[in-house]
Amino acid sequence: MSNDNYAHATRANADYAAGFDRGGKPIPPAKQAAILTCMDARIIPTEALGYELGDVHVIRNAGGRASDDAIRSLVISHKLLGTKEFFVIHHTDCGMALFDQETMERLLASSLNTATPGPDGWSDPGGSDGSDAGKDVDWLTFKDAADAVTEDVKRVREHPLVPGRIPIYGFMYDVDTGKLTEIEAASAIGKAR
C-alpha cells in the first residue's frame, strides 16, 4: 500500500501540472496571515479556513508546536513577507498526546522500526538499529491540547523577535466535524498590544 506512493504522486502531479493555471503570483501571502498547525493528515488548513493558493503561510510540525523552527518561520513570515496576523491551531485526537518524552526515548533506543500503540502503552518490535539519540531531541509532547495551544501562543507572544502589534489567535480544530473553536485563554494572551 504505502510503497505505491512514488508512482501515485508522480502520476497525479502530471495531471495537476497539466491543468495548473495559478502561476505568476508574488511571494508575499495575499491575505497577510500565517497559520501554525499540526502535520496531522486529517487537516487541510487552507481549506478549513477558506483560503486559496497564495493567500497564507502554513507552518506545520508534529503537534503544531511553537518550536524554535516554527518561530523562525513566523518571524520570516512577518519580517520579510508582510504577514500581520498569526493563527496557532491544534486539534482533537492529536497523536502528540499519546506519548511522552520518556516513551519516545525508550522506543527509539529499542529500534527505529514503527512502534504500535496498545492497551498497555506503546510496544516496540525491536531491531538492531536502536539509538539513544532520541534523548537529544525535545519531542514537545503534551497532555492537554487546549493547554498546549495557550502555551504555544504564549511562547510566540513572548518571543523578542515577534512584534506586539501582531495578534496571535489560538484555536482548536475538530478533525471529526471540521469545526474550529477559539481557545479564549490563548487568544487573550496573543492579543495585540
Ligand SMILES: [Zn+2]
Ligand atoms: Zn496533531
